Every structure is written in structure tokens, then in C-alpha cells.
Amino acid sequence: MSYAVVLGEALIDLLEADLGGELIYRQAIGGAPLNVAVGVARLGGRVEYAGSLGTDVLGDRIAAFLSEAGVGDKGVRRVDAPTTLAVTTFEGAEPAFTFYGEPPSYALLRPADLDHGVLAGAEVLYTGSICLLREPFRAAARAAWAGFGGFRVFDPNVRPRLLPDDAALAALRTLVEEFFATADLVKLSSVDAELLYGDSDPAAAAGRIRALGAGTVVVTRGARGAHVAAADGEATLPAPVVDAIDATGAGDSVMSALVRRLLADGRPAGLTGWREYVRYALAVAGLVCERQGGATAMPTPAELAARWGEL
Structure with a gap:
């Protein structure tokens, strides 16, 4: 059975919520790559997660959650660092993130x-997100990416609060373009694209990324769908059309759905096939937005069928 390797961060989200008029923070297991791994597993795919987890009680909870979700742990390294926290606030359904923990527990995976x-047995390799901002994870991701012979998938997942100035943004742009150039699939949000290139046109961003060497580019646009x-x-x-209450993890669910379809049906021959894959992924994301966000919002095929019928 074909499988994917998901390489990236896992952490604890503290999600802002209202409880009887009092502002509280609900604990949830998250991190964009972890969400992707869980999403693939929930959709029926086989997936191995590769990343570093703290040895504290929160790291134990993440490890148990991955196991219960059916995600393989052959690539997990436990590290002596407190588990990173991501405090999540909202404007409407859209989340904003502030990160706490130094060194970040999620970025301590080494090339060794x-x-x-x-990696050699996998059909798909995913990496990207905030873990690439730090060593030694960045070196590990580069090593895995360079030596991988299957389908390479990348998501920059830009977080502005981790980019203190224009120089940091320029460095990130150079870094992600290194991965764009050899990716078979790039998925990014229109917000990511505008932050990286200062252009709100998803078609222009997709064209620029394809010109760097990427095979296919999917730009998600929230409630306005996606450009492929x-x-x-x-x-x-x-x-x-959905009744969105929380968009946390929606972009990650698009990626997990695309990876799941790649594992099940292989690389599409062209745009017609990619349109089918993206339509399926948007249905997955729509259902995620109707739930409280994070990894626990990732749906199963039965839940998709109950909400949307045959996809």
C-alpha cells in the first residue's frame, strides 16, 4: 500500500473561545504538518509523520493523538524541550497565531x-511551514527533499508574526523558492502569495511559482475557492457554501485531501484531473470550517459522504 511521509511541526494550539461571556483558551493539538498527516489518515490514507516532540506531558499527548489517529511514528524524535504553544486569536472565523517556546520543540529534528x-518507500513527501525557519529542521528537510524520488509536495504556510522585518521576509522568500523550484505540487493560500509577492492575484502568483519550476500550483482563496x-x-x-465557524486547519485539510488523492489515484495527467482533486479538497475544507478547528476537525470519508454525498 502506498504511503506519504509528512515532515514538519507538531505543537499545542491554545484557541481563543467564549465561555458564558468569559474569554478562555481551549487546548488543541496542532501544527500545519501534523494537521496534514492526521487529515490523510482520517481520509483513509497511510501516512508516516516525521518530526520532533517534547518529552513533557504535552509531547506525550501529541504522540498518543497521532497513534490514535492512525498516523505512523517511525520518523518521530523525542527531544528534551518544552512543547511549543501557539496562542490562536480570531477575527471572525480567520485565525492569527503567536508562538511561545524557545528553542521550539518542533524544529529539533536533525538530518541524522x-x-x-x-523515505525510500514513500510515494509522496510533504514538507513546509514554520519549522523551515529554524535549524536543525531546515537541514533535515533539505536532506529529505533532495534525496526523495517520489512526488514532492510543499506548502510555505507563511506566518507574519514570525517575520520581524523585510529582511526576514526576503530570506523566507528565497528559502521557499528553493523548494518551489523542485516541487511537483505547491499549495499555498492567497494570503501567503500576497505576503511573498505583494500581489493579490492568485493566477499571477501561481504563474510565478510555476516559472520557478513547480509542476502544479494550487492557491486557496478561502470562501472564494481555489485557483489551480x-x-x-x-x-x-x-x-x-458552508456555515463557517472556524477556518483553523482548512488550508491543511486541502493539502491532506490532495495527498490522499495522490496516494489513491496517482498523479493527474493534466488540468482536468487536478480540477477533480481540488474540487474534492475544497469539499473537505468546507466541512472542516463547519467544525471547531485543528486536527480534530479533519473528516472521514463517511462524514464527507453524509455532508456532500458522492464526491
């Missing part, structure tokens, strides 16, 4: 920690 046997650019054309797809 990589399981090259697991492939070698033989491009298209904009609408999002399903």
Missing part, C-alpha cells in the same frame, strides 16, 4: 534522525 528506509495552475492550463474553482 531521518529514516531513509521509510497545471502544465496544460489553469482554472478557478468555487468553494462549497
Whole structure:
């Protein structure tokens, strides 16, 4: 059975919520790559997570959650660092994140920690997100990416609060373009694209990333759907109409759905196939937005069928 390796961060989200008029913070297990791994598993795919987890009680909870979700742990390294916290506040349904913990527990995976046997057997490798901002994780991701012979998937997942100035943003742009250039699929949000390139046009961003060497680019646009650019054309797809309460993890669910379809059905031959994959991914994200966000919002095929019927 084909499987994916998801390489990246896992942490604890503290999600702002209202309880009887009092502002509280609800604890949830998160991190964009962890969300992707859990999403793939919930959708019926086989996936191995590779990343570093603290040895504290919160790290234990993350490890148990991954196991219960059916995510493989062959690539997990436990590290002597407090588990990173991401405090999440909201404007409407859209989340904003502030991170606490130094050194970040999620970025301590080393190149020597990589399981090259697991990588060699995988069909899909995903990496990206905030863990790339720190060493030694960045070196580990570069090593895994360079040596991988399957389908390479990347998501920059830009977090402005981790970029203190224009120089930091420029350095991130250079870094993510290094991965864009050899990615088979890049998924990013329109907000990511505007932060990186100062252009709100998703088609322009997708064209720029494809010109760097990426195979297919999907730019998600929240309630406005997604733009997909492939070698033989491009298209904009609408999002399903939903009653959104929390968009946390919605972009990650798009990625998990795309990875799941790649594992099940392989690389699409062209734009027609990618349109089908993205339509499925937007349905997954729509259901995620109707739930309290994070990894626990990732749906199963039965839940998708109950909400949307045959996809």
C-alpha cells in the first residue's frame, strides 16, 4: 500500500473561545504538518509523520493523538524541550497565531534522525511551514527533499508574526523558492502569495511559482475557492457554501485531501484531473470550517459522504 511521509511541526494550539461571556483558551493539538498527516489518515490514507516532540506531558499527548489517529511514528524524535504553544486569536472565523517556546520543540529534528528506509518507500513527501525557519529542521528537510524520488509536495504556510522585518521576509522568500523550484505540487493560500509577492492575484502568483519550476500550483482563496495552475492550463474553482465557524486547519485539510488523492489515484495527467482533486479538497475544507478547528476537525470519508454525498 502506498504511503506519504509528512515532515514538519507538531505543537499545542491554545484557541481563543467564549465561555458564558468569559474569554478562555481551549487546548488543541496542532501544527500545519501534523494537521496534514492526521487529515490523510482520517481520509483513509497511510501516512508516516516525521518530526520532533517534547518529552513533557504535552509531547506525550501529541504522540498518543497521532497513534490514535492512525498516523505512523517511525520518523518521530523525542527531544528534551518544552512543547511549543501557539496562542490562536480570531477575527471572525480567520485565525492569527503567536508562538511561545524557545528553542521550539518542533524544529529539533536533525538530518541524522531521518529514516531513509521509510523515505525510500514513500510515494509522496510533504514538507513546509514554520519549522523551515529554524535549524536543525531546515537541514533535515533539505536532506529529505533532495534525496526523495517520489512526488514532492510543499506548502510555505507563511506566518507574519514570525517575520520581524523585510529582511526576514526576503530570506523566507528565497528559502521557499528553493523548494518551489523542485516541487511537483505547491499549495499555498492567497494570503501567503500576497505576503511573498505583494500581489493579490492568485493566477499571477501561481504563474510565478510555476516559472520557478513547480509542476502544479494550487492557491486557496478561502470562501472564494481555489485557483489551480497545471502544465496544460489553469482554472478557478468555487468553494462549497458552508456555515463557517472556524477556518483553523482548512488550508491543511486541502493539502491532506490532495495527498490522499495522490496516494489513491496517482498523479493527474493534466488540468482536468487536478480540477477533480481540488474540487474534492475544497469539499473537505468546507466541512472542516463547519467544525471547531485543528486536527480534530479533519473528516472521514463517511462524514464527507453524509455532508456532500458522492464526491
